[in-house]
Amino acid sequence: MSTPSSLNNEIREMLMDCGLFDPLTPADFSTAAGYFSISSIEKGQAIFNEGDAGTFMCIIHSGSVSVQKLNNDGKPVELAVLRSGRAFGEMAVLDGERRSASCIAATPCYLLNLGRDSLDKMITDAPKIAAKIIRAIAVALSKRLRMMDGQLASQQV
Numbered sequence: 484m485s486t487p488s489s490l491n492n493e494i495r496e497m498l499m500d501c502g503l504f505d506p507l508t509p510a511d512f513s514t515a516a517g518y519f520s521i522s523s524i525e526k527g528q529a530i531f532n533e534g535d536a537g538t539f540m541c542i543i544h545s546g547s548v549s550v551q552k553l554n555n556d557g558k559p560v561e562l563a564v565l566r567s568g569r570a571f572g573e574m575a576v577l578d579g580e581r582r583s584a585s586c587i588a589a590t591p592c593y594l595l596n597l598g599r600d601s602l603d604k605m606i607t608d609a610p611k612i613a614a615k616i617i618r619a620i621a622v623a624l625s626k627r628l629r630m631m632d633g634q635l636a637s638q639q640v
Contacts, residue, residue, distance in 0.1 A: 494521060499512055500544070500568070501570075515609075520596045524588040526589065526590050530586040533585045534581050538575075538576075539598040539599065543567050543592060547565060550562045550571065
């Protein structure tokens, strides 16, 4: 059984490993770790389903996640496979909208989770660190959007 401080240290190490939050200082990581949790997901288990309320985001520490969307026939179509270090579910945490796709564990996964309520608490308790976290999420989303724009443009040629 992990003690709260050893669990906090494990989360801090996982946050530092993922690369998403590189602008944070070591002290920032220690503070931010208190707002994240860890979950272990079995292969084939849904992490969340398309249309669910968006109450948390995840960062993959280990394993891979299949992103799926239902087609017109109601059958799931795999859009992407996400691997270690990748964040997902962050749009819903930021905008409060329903999930735009389902995320299913393609392999056993070990995930870091940040709930919308925890992010709100961090904004109140540690606004400068929360701003760095939100900026890092926004930068990751922006990069993904630019990549999609590039893919769409190359398909038009």
